[in-house]
Structure formats: structure tokens, C-alpha cells
Amino acid sequence: MFQRKYYRFHLLTPVLTTLLLLMFPLLGSTEPYFRDVTDAMRLDFKHINGFSPERRLVETMGSGGALFDFDNDEDLDLYLVQGNSLSASAEVSHNRLYRNDGGVFVDITVSANVGDTSYGLGAVAADYNADGYRDLYVTNLGKNVLYRNNGDATFTDVTEQAGVGCPLLSASAAFADIDKDGDLDLYVCNYVEYALETDIPCYYKNTLRIYCGPNEYQGIADVLYRNNGDGTFTDITESAGVYEPTTRGLGVVFTDVNGDGWVDIYVANDMSPNTLFMNQGNGIFQEEGVLRGVAYNGDGLANGSMGIDAGDYDNDGDIDLWVSNFSLEANCLMQNDGEGYFEDVTFEANLADPSFYSLGFGTRFIDFDNDGWLDILVGNGHIWDNVKQIDAKMRYAQPVQLFQNRGGSSENGVTFTEITDEAGLNETHYVVRGMLFGDIDIDGDVDVVLCQSNRRTVILSNEVGNAKAWLTVKLVGTDGNTDAIGAQVQLEAGGTTLLREVICGASYLSGNELCLFFGLGDSERVDDIQIRWHDGDVQQLGEVPLRQVITFSQD
Numbered sequence: 001m002f003q004r005k006y007y008r009f010h011l012l013t014p015v016l017t018t019l020l021l022l023m024f025p026l027l028g029s030t031e032p033y034f035r036d037v038t039d040a041m042r043l044d045f046k047h048i049n050g051f052s053p054e055r056r057l058v059e060t061m062g063s064g065g066a067l068f069d070f071d072n073d074e075d076l077d078l079y080l081v082q083g084n085s086l087s088a089s090a091e092v093s094h095n096r097l098y099r100n101d102g103g104v105f106v107d108i109t110v111s112a113n114v115g116d117t118s119y120g121l122g123a124v125a126a127d128y129n130a131d132g133y134r135d136l137y138v139t140n141l142g143k144n145v146l147y148r149n150n151g152d153a154t155f156t157d158v159t160e161q162a163g164v165g166c167p168l169l170s171a172s173a174a175f176a177d178i179d180k181d182g183d184l185d186l187y188v189c190n191y192v193e194y195a196l197e198t199d200i201p202c203y204y205k206n207t208l209r210i211y212c213g214p215n216e217y218q219g220i221a222d223v224l225y226r227n228n229g230d231g232t233f234t235d236i237t238e239s240a241g242v243y244e245p246t247t248r249g250l251g252v253v254f255t256d257v258n259g260d261g262w263v264d265i266y267v268a269n270d271m272s273p274n275t276l277f278m279n280q281g282n283g284i285f286q287e288e289g290v291l292r293g294v295a296y297n298g299d300g301l302a303n304g305s306m307g308i309d310a311g312d313y314d315n316d317g318d319i320d321l322w323v324s325n326f327s328l329e330a331n332c333l334m335q336n337d338g339e340g341y342f343e344d345v346t347f348e349a350n351l352a353d354p355s356f357y358s359l360g361f362g363t364r365f366i367d368f369d370n371d372g373w374l375d376i377l378v379g380n381g382h383i384w385d386n387v388k389q390i391d392a393k394m395r396y397a398q399p400v401q402l403f404q405n406r407g408g409s410s411e412n413g414v415t416f417t418e419i420t421d422e423a424g425l426n427e428t429h430y431v432v433r434g435m436l437f438g439d440i441d442i443d444g445d446v447d448v449v450l451c452q453s454n455r456r457t458v459i460l461s462n463e464v465g466n467a468k469a470w471l472t473v474k475l476v477g478t479d480g481n482t483d484a485i486g487a488q489v490q491l492e493a494g495g496t497t498l499l500r501e502v503i504c505g506a507s508y509l510s511g512n513e514l515c516l517f518f519g520l521g522d523s524e525r526v527d528d529i530q531i532r533w534h535d536g537d538v539q540q541l542g543e544v545p546l547r548q549v550i551t552f553s554q555d
Contacts, residue, residue, distance in 0.1 A: 032424025033368065033402070034448065034460035041440075041459055042104045043078070048093050049454040050086035050119070051385075053209065056199045058141050058169065059086070060211045060383040061121060061191070064362070064434020064451050064509025068125035068134050071153055074549075075100040076438045076513055078449065079136060080457055081120035086196060092117045095138065099153075103441070114155045116145050122434060122509030126175035128184045129231055130480035137186065139170035139509070144188065148231075164233050166223050169194045172308075174505025176254035176263045176486050178240075179283050180535055182479035183227040184504075187242075187265060189249030192217035204390055211383050214270040214304065219246040222267065229480070241285040247272045251308035253506045254486065255319050257292075258340025261536045263486045266294065268305035268323050278340070291341075294321055294334050298344030303329045307435070307508040311365035312499040313374040313405060314414040317490070319501060324360025324378055324508075327394060331355040331363075331378065335413075345413070351376070351403060354418040358398055359383065362435020362508045366446050370468035370519030372496055373405035376416065379432030379450055397429035400450065400460075431455055438513030444470035444547060446517055451509070469493075469520035469546045475502060477534060478554040483514045486534035494523035502534075520546060 049059045065080040078098040085091070094115035098105035109115045118140040125134045133149035143165040147155035159165050169191045175184040194217060202212035224242050225233035237243045242265065251268035258264070262279035269275060273295035277285035289295030296302055304326030310319050318336040325331050330352035334342040346352045358380040365374040380398035387394045402423045403416040420426050434451035441447060445465020450458040471491070475484035485504045490497055500516040520526070529541040533554055544550060 031463065032427070033462070033464045034423065034425065035463050036428075036458060037461045038456070038459045042106075043098065043457060043459060044107075045080045045096055045098075045457045047083055047452055047454055047457065048085060049083045051454055052086060054199065054201065055209050055211045056086060056196060057192075057194060057212050057217070058119065058196075059083070060453060061171070062433055062453065062509060063120055064122040064507075065436055065449070065457075066123040066125040066136065066511030067436040067438040067440070067449060067513050068511060070097070070125070070134055070149060071099065072133065075442065076440050078105055078436075079114065079123055079125070079511075080451065081123050081138060081434075081509070083454075084117065084119045086119070095120055095123075100440070108153065112154055113157070114147050116140070118142055118145070121170065122172050124173045124175060124505055124511035126184055126485065126504050127482045128175060128186070128227060130183060130482055132482055134483070137164070137173050137175075139173055139188065141169050141194070143167040144170050158231065162231060162233055163235075164188075164225055166190070168220060171250045172252050172505060172509055174252045174254050176504060177481045177534055178224075178254075178263060178279060179226070180262075181229070182481060182535070183229050184481060184485065185227050186225040186233060187252050187254070188223045188225070189252050189267065190220045190222050191248050191250060191270070193220050208386065208389055210386065210390070214248050217248075219248040219269075219272055221245045222247065222249045222252075240283060241287070242277050244275055244287065247275060250306045251323075251506070251508050253308050253310050253503060255310035255501060255503060256486070256488070257310070257319050257321070257336060259318060261532070266308065266310065266321060268308040269302075270304050270306070271302055273302045274305055274323065293342040293344070297330070297332050298346065303332065305332075306361045307363035307378070309364045309506045310501065310503060311374050313365055313376075315373065315408075315496060315498060317497065317499055319499070322363065322365060322376060324363040325355075327357055327359040327382060329356070331360055348412055348415070350415045350417065354401065354403070357393055358401060361433050362451070362510055364435070364437050364507050364512070366437060367517065367519035368402065368446065368462060368465055369404070370445060370465045370470045370521065371407075372494075372498060372519050372521045373407045373414075375405045376403040377401070377435070377448065378403070379430065379435040381431035381433065381453060395429065397431050399426045399429050400432065401425070430458065434509040435507050436510050436512055437507070439472060439515070439517070442549065444472060465519065466547075469523050471518045471520060471526060471544070471546055472549040473500070473516040473518065473529075474514075474549060474551040475516070475531065475533075476551060476553045479535065481534050484534050484554065485514065488532045489516055490530045490532075491518050491526055492528040493520050493526045515549070
């Protein structure tokens with residue numbers, strides 16, 4: 001029975017549906033699963049990393065961006081972060097905002113006033129001031145930038161008055177309501193103590209200049225900002241218990257790992273133990289990475305971790321964790337035991353060997369084929385452009401890897417199979433850093449934006465997902481957390497229960513669409529939906545039709 005006070009429908013108009021089918025035709029099983037539509041969508045962004053013979057550390061780190069609906073017109077716009085030349089005499093480049101205009105991207109950077117010219121790294125979007133419009137936070141080498149969305153297709157730089165400049169070398173960032181006071185707080189990953197003037201020269205065998213590893217630099221603490229509710233933030237890093245002075249933070253995700261209704265913080269650190277800050281529910285966090293089994297890999301080693309995500313890959317009703325790592329290290333899949341304690345199951349899940357020679361950055365759980373099981377997509381690319389001179393087995397540009405979830409068919413639990421070749425993803429190699437996820441063409445499956453280092457940004461349209469049943473859920477909070485970040489939705493269909501969580505951040509240097517995507521396979525209907533809102537309230541809903549974007553508003 002439909003309860004209209006909880007949701008409204010966003011069905012595609014016949015005209016829009018026809019347009020999308022013309023632009024993004026479904027391909028047969030022999031065609032690539034993802035199609036490059038960069039030119040079709042008129043995206044013309046090329047990243048500049050300031051590459052120099054000195055191979056400065058920061059050159060190889062970025063960059064990323066954010067997929068978000070900045071103008072509330074129900075489609076995804078795209079913000080891309082630019083690096084820059086590191087020469088004082090070179091022409092200055094800027095970040096760019098593209099408005100989605102009927103299936104093509106139009107550059108509106110100048111009129112929108114978001115063309116930061118710093119050496120940029122990442123971005124994340126969320127409505128920090130609860131006015132119904134998503135704002136932008138940009139991380140840089142040097143002062144970060146907070147752009148307030150004015151609701152009229154323009155933004156205002158409010159960094160100084162908000163107090164979130166953080167003038168260090170920042171990487172990923174994420175928003176969530178850590179204290180359930182109805183507004184969004186901000187976590188910023190900081191990498192190492194770094195300045196161009198003190199860049200350290202590194203060599204392979206004393207002759208070949210290479211980019212330095214993280215151990216050459218002193219790690220620095222990340223920063224947690226509490227939203228004061230008046231447009232300003234307060235640095236509560238130490239008082240909140242998340243101060244770790246020597247970590248090298250690169251990726252972060254807010255997620256409730258133990259199901260207590262409070263968002264925790266998991267951070268991917270580079271050659272430092274990954275940190276898991278458990279929310280105590282009183283404004284304080286406790287670092288329990290080692291205790292809960294997620295600080296090190298299964299061999300007890302700290303990895304060079306970059307990308308990060310959280311999701312219920314085994315459909316057992318709790319949140320698991322995933323981290324992408326450096327080459328000659330396997331990526332890590334950590335299975336939740338239901339109480340918030342984890343086991344590294346990377347080898348058992350068949351994910352170790354395929355990732356050993358790759359260097360993973362942006363990544364997420366993604367049900368690319370909408371069969372109801374979360375698969376994994378990893379964007380790869382080495383940091384050393386001359387890596388073949390070091391190891392002939394390695395490549396600078398690498399394929400995006402797709403690992404298909406085989407569900408519960410194995411006696412040993414859920415396993416994955418690499419299907420990069422079958423998906424057609426091995427035909428083109430990339431140097432991926434940020435990786436953005438969202439349904440750009442509004443057809444019920446997740447598309448991907450690849451942000452490359454010193455190369456053009458690429459849009460890959462998912463060509464196979466909407467052959468299966470699907471439901472996209474958009475949540476609207478009625479307090480200050482308008483996108484209900486931190487809320488969880490359980491959906492029952494065809495005898496299977498799926499869990500999804502609204503996450504702002506994840507991947508690497510990236511902001512992703514905040515809708516929840518449910519692949520429903522051959523199901524004919526959704527039997528039940530339960531929403532656990534970010535403030536702890538629970539709503540139970542009944543049957544809903546499939547193949548639509550549906551919005552639930554908090555009661």
C-alpha cells in the first residue's frame with residue numbers, strides 16, 4: 001500500500017526516455033559493459049599535474065571531483081578539480097563546474113564563481129547549511145575552499161568565515177552528522193608535511209629519479225570540524241578523540257560499522273595503520289582499528305592505502321569495508337562479523353592475486369549488473385610514470401578492474417571473479433586517481449567518471465545494468481541533514497534483503513551521488529522497505545513498483 005506522505009515519484013518523461021535511449025543505447029552481451037561517452041556528453045576537461053623532471057610528490061596525487069545535483073533539477077552535474085603547473089611563470093588553470101544540460105555538460109565555472117586556481121586535489125558536495133542546496137568543499141595543497149551554494153546557480157567562497165581552510169596538503173574529505181544535532185560535520189584527510197620548497201628528491205638505485213614514497217615524509221593529523229549550526233565550524237580533532245599526529249590520510253568514509261545508529265569514521269592511511277574511530281555517542285570517538293581488525297591486512301602489515309568504501313557485499317545485514325592499495329600489495333576486503341569486528345577475507349574472496357600488480361586509487365562497491373550483489377570497481381594507475389624501468393611487469397597506465405560478485409554460490413562464502421576482459425575494460429588503460437559514481441543518464445544503473453592524472457577525464461556509461469530490475473531511492477531529511485547522510489535502507493525483494501547506506505565521500509578525492517541504488521535481478525516487486533533515518537527514527541513501508549527513482553521524505 002502506497003503511503004504518499006513518505007514518497008513521491010520521479011518517472012522519466014517519454015521525451016526524456018527517448019532521448020536517453022538514443023544517446024545511451026543498450027548493447028548486447030558481446031559489447032563492452034561500459035561505454036566511453038565523454039565526447040558525446042561534450043566533456044573537455046584535461047587534468048594538469050605540473051609534471052616536472054624533479055617529480056615532486058604532489059604531482060602524482062590528484063585529482064578528483066564531485067558528481068552532484070547543484071541546481072536541484074534532478075540530474076547530476078560535475079565538478080572537476082584541477083592541479084596546475086608548479087612553475088611560477090606558467091599560465092594558471094582552474095577547477096571547472098559543468099551543468100548537465102539535457103545529456104551534455106556545459107561549463108558554467110565563471111558564472112558560478114567556483115574556479116579555484118589553487119593546486120587542487122579533491123572535492124565533496126553536501127548541504128552543510130541546510131538550505132536545500134548542496135555546497136562544495138575542495139581540498140588543496142595549501143588552503144582548502146568551501147563554496148556555499150546560493151541556490152541561483154552561483155556560489156560564494158565562505159572559507160574564512162566558516163573556519164575550514166586547513167592550509168596543509170589535504171586529500172579526501174567527507175560530511176556526516178557525527179552528533180545527531182541535525183547538521184553536517186566535516187572530516188578532512190591530511191597527507192604529509194609538505195611544501196614545494198622542501199620537496200625531497202628520490203632515486204631508484206641512485207640514478208633514476210622517481211616520485212618519493214610516503215615514508216620519506218612526516219605524516220600529519222587529519223582534522224575533524226564540528227558544524228556549529230550558524231555557518232561556522234570548530235576544529236574538535238583533539239577533543240573528539242580523533243587526533244593521530246603521524247598518519248598519512250588519503251581516503252575516508254563515514255559509516256556505522258557496529259549498527260548502533262552512530263556513524264563511525266574509517267580512514268585509509270598510506271603506509272600507516274588504517275584508523276577506525278568508533279563513535280561513542282557522546283561527541284567522543286575511540287580509535288579501535290587494531291582491536292576491530294582493520295588497521296592492518298591479514299598478514300599484520302600496514303599497506304599503502306588510498307581508496308576506500310563501505311557496503312554490505314555479502315547481504316548479511318551489516319557493513320563491510322574495502323580498501324585499495326599500492327602495487328605489490330593486495331587490495332583488502334574486510335568482512336564484518338555483525339558486531340563491528342572484521343576479518344580480512346581478500347584471499348578467500350579471490351580478490352588478492354588479480355590486484356597484486358595493480359595500483360588502486362578510486363574504488364567503490366557497485367552492483368553494475370543489478371543482480372542484487374555488490375560488485376567492486378577499481379581505478380588503477382601507477383604513481384611512477386617510469387615504472388617499466390623499475391619492474392617490466394608493471395605499467396603506468398592500467399585497466400580499470402571489475403570484480404563480479406558471485407553471490408552465495410560458494411561453500412566458502414561470497415567470492416568474486418575478475419571480469420575486466422569480458423567487460424571490455426582491458427582495451428583502454430588509464431591513470432586513474434579520483435573515481436566518481438552516479439546514475440548520470442538516469443536509467444537505473446551506476447555510471448562512472450574517471451579522473452586521470454595529467455590526462456583527460458573520462459565518462460563511462462553503464463550499458464548493462466538496467467537490463468535487470470532496479471530501484472533508486474532518494475532520501476530527504478527534514479532536519480538540517482537534508483540528504484539524510486548516515487541513514488540506512490533495508491529492502492526486501494524476491495526473498496533477499498539488501499542494505500544500503502547514504503555515504504558522503506568514499507572512493508578517493510571524490511564526491512558521489514547520494515541516492516541509494518538497489519539492483520533487484522529478476523524480482524517483480526519490492527515487498528518491503530525499512531528506513532533507519534540518520535537521527536535513529538525508523539519507518540516501515542510497504543510494496544513499491546520497480547524501475548523508478550523514488551523519494552522518501554522523513555516523517
